[in-house]
Amino acid sequence: MAITPPPARRRKxxxxxxxxxxxxxxxWLEERSGLVGGLKYFLFxxxxxxxxxxxxxxxxxxxxxxxxxxxxxxxxMYYKPHPDTAYESIRYITNEATLGWLVRGMxxxxxxxxxxxxxxxxxxxxxxxxxxxxxxxxxxxxVMLLPLAMLEGFTGYLLPWDQTAYxxxxxxxxxxxxxPVVGPFLAQFLRGGDEIGTxxxxxxxxxxxxxxxxxxxxxxxxxxxxxxxxxxxxxPWSKDAAGSEREExxxxxxxxxxxxxxxxxxx
Amino acid sequence: xxxxxAVIVGAIITVIFGFLWARDVMSPGRASAAGGPEPxxxxxxxxxxxxxxAPATPPGHPSEGPASYPRSKFxxxxxxxxxxxxxxxxxxxxLGFAVLPAFTEDELGGxxxxxxxxxxxxxxxxxxxxxxxxxxxxxxxxxxIRSNGMEGxxxxxxxxxxxxxxxGCPVQAAGPRNDDQQETIKTEQAELTVTPVLPANFSCPxxxxxxxxxxNRIAGPPVRALDRYKYSIVDGHLILLQPYSVSExxxxxxxxxxxxxxxxxxxxHVDGLSGLLYPIQPQDLG
Numbered sequence: 001m002a003i004t005p006p007p008a009r010r011r012k013x014x015x016x017x018x019x020x021x022x023x024x025x026x027x028w029l030e031e032r033s034g035l036v037g038g039l040k041y042f043l044f045x046x047x048x049x050x051x052x053x054x055x056x057x058x059x060x061x062x063x064x065x066x067x068x069x070x071x072x073x074x075x076x077m078y079y080k081p082h083p084d085t086a087y088e089s090i091r092y093i094t095n096e097a098t099l100g101w102l103v104r105g106m107x108x109x110x111x112x113x114x115x116x117x118x119x120x121x122x123x124x125x126x127x128x129x130x131x132x133x134x135x136x137x138x139x140x141x142x143v144m145l146l147p148l149a150m151l152e153g154f155t156g157y158l159l160p161w162d163q164t165a166y167x168x169x170x171x172x173x174x175x176x177x178x179x180p181v182v183g184p185f186l187a188q189f190l191r192g193g194d195e196i197g198t199x200x201x202x203x204x205x206x207x208x209x210x211x212x213x214x215x216x217x218x219x220x221x222x223x224x225x226x227x228x229x230x231x232x233x234x235x236p237w238s239k240d241a242a243g244s245e246r247e248e249x250x251x252x253x254x255x256x257x258x259x260x261x262x263x264x265x266x267x
Numbered sequence: 268x269x270x271x272x273a274v275i276v277g278a279i280i281t282v283i284f285g286f287l288w289a290r291d292v293m294s295p296g297r298a299s300a301a302g303g304p305e306p307x308x309x310x311x312x313x314x315x316x317x318x319x320x321a322p323a324t325p326p327g328h329p330s331e332g333p334a335s336y337p338r339s340k341f342x343x344x345x346x347x348x349x350x351x352x353x354x355x356x357x358x359x360x361x362l363g364f365a366v367l368p369a370f371t372e373d374e375l376g377g378x379x380x381x382x383x384x385x386x387x388x389x390x391x392x393x394x395x396x397x398x399x400x401x402x403x404x405x406x407x408x409x410x411x412i413r414s415n416g417m418e419g420x421x422x423x424x425x426x427x428x429x430x431x432x433x434x435g436c437p438v439q440a441a442g443p444r445n446d447d448q449q450e451t452i453k454t455e456q457a458e459l460t461v462t463p464v465l466p467a468n469f470s471c472p473x474x475x476x477x478x479x480x481x482x483n484r485i486a487g488p489p490v491r492a493l494d495r496y497k498y499s500i501v502d503g504h505l506i507l508l509q510p511y512s513v514s515e516x517x518x519x520x521x522x523x524x525x526x527x528x529x530x531x532x533x534x535x536h537v538d539g540l541s542g543l544l545y546p547i548q549p550q551d552l553g
Binding site (some may be wrong): 083084167170171173174175177178180181183184185187188189191192193195196197198 | 369
């Protein structure tokens with residue numbers, strides 16, 4: 001009868017057997033793409049030690065956008081963008097399709113949550129002075145994201161094709177039409193003709209689910225890239241020295257400046 | 268149809284860019300760079316591979332101004348230019364398709380609003396009808412129609428669009444509405460509903476715009492009077508034609524003096540200084 005090793009050693013021996021199995025595909029991927037290191041670089045960043053819950057508003061906004069994207073894709077499987085069928089398909093999603101009410105509700109209320117979180121996030125950045133050097137460009141990207149998100153709201157509002165949707169869009173398009181010189185042309189383009197009709201609904205649908213989300217995703221990518229490159233700023237009441245010197249690039253570093261968080265660093 | 272403004276704009280663009288092109292072609296620098304003969308010195312120069320990035324001027328020969336043009340540079344610009352041409356060829360029709368169909372005019376014939384006998388003199392009738400039966404319910408429109416009796420041997424009608432000229436909501440006849448006398452008339456193109464109404468004024472539910480019974484603004488945010496429709500009488504039937512915009516109506520009924528303009532979107536001024544903000548309308552270019 002063999003002597004049973006103590007539990008701690010047994011566990012270690014098991015780990016020694018399992019770990020190579022786990023690491024093999026990970027290493028395979030890392031060696032060929034560098035994706036694992038990239039993910040680690042993205043996730044395990046150093047942040048100032050005195051950040052607080054306000055700094056999570058950006059991630060919350062991103063989460064709201066992801067919820068919109070996922071629920072929107074599912075809704076598109078049931079929605080039929082034509083004046084004869086749009087309202088009926090929305091009615092079917094809400095009242096008959098299993099869990100349709102929930103997914104539509106998430107998309108509908110999530111839209112408001114998305115916009116509210118954008119403004120809270122923007123207020124945080126503004127009040128904390130986080131838009132200052134070197135993060136001005138990220139503020140600019142955010143300012144470009146804001147109207148795209150509002151346009152998502154505007155184009156999405158028409159899609160249920162009920163009375164509220166129709167007349168709100170009439171008013172919205174005519175508001176655009178009152179712009180000097182180009183206004184009438186903008187309104188004509190949005191309408192897809194002289195009058196609101198099938199073309200208006202389909203082009204709002206295409207903008208809502210293809211053009212605007214694509215633009216938003218691209219800009220979010222740029223937004224996140226800048227966050228990773230520049231790091232997170234300390235709150236304005238931070239006792240840590242502002243703008244403490246940045247560590248020089250190590251000699252082996254291929255060139256991406258890895259900015260150091262200011263002051264103390266969370267362990 | 269080609270409209271005069273489009274011709275004028277096109278002519279101006281042609282003249283300006285034609286002049287720039289001609290000036291560019293005739294400038295001496297360009298002529299020697301493109302068409303000038305190669306200097307003898309470079310002809311027997313030792314060839315240097317383009318990928319090494321060195322200019323095609325052999326060492327020892329000083330660069331001879333614009334006449335020496337390295338092949339690598341030419342290929343680089345050529346590749347970029349070819350890319351731009353391909354990109355343009357692909358992009359132009361896509362952009363055109365995205366934008367231009369919105370600006371082609373729908374040629375709609377008149378809408379038959381039924382026999383004139385349905386429109387008694389001096390009474391307001393609210394008529395709802397399909398402007399374009401092929402488009403379905405979304406083209407349902409409403410007009411307030413009042414017959415003003417005979418004027419100069421012709422029946423005179425006041426036909427006011429219910430589209431508020433603030434932002435396009437439907438204005439309502441503020442007053443009693445005789446739904447029990449509602450009538451559905453079938454005409455050649457469409458089915459329409461006529462309801463006698465007794466408006467004290469027309470008012471808009473969205474932002475409180477208010478108009479008198481000639482369509483003049485009396486309160487709220489609208490910038491002009493309500494739009495009206497042209498009409499004609501064919502075989503005793505009232506035929507609704509194109510809508511037009513109105514800045515102001517003086518007098519009333521058959522004697523009214525209407526300051527008419529081409530149809531414009533809601534919220535757009537048609538006269539005065541503010542009218543200059545909208546110099547060209549999309550339908551002007553059709």
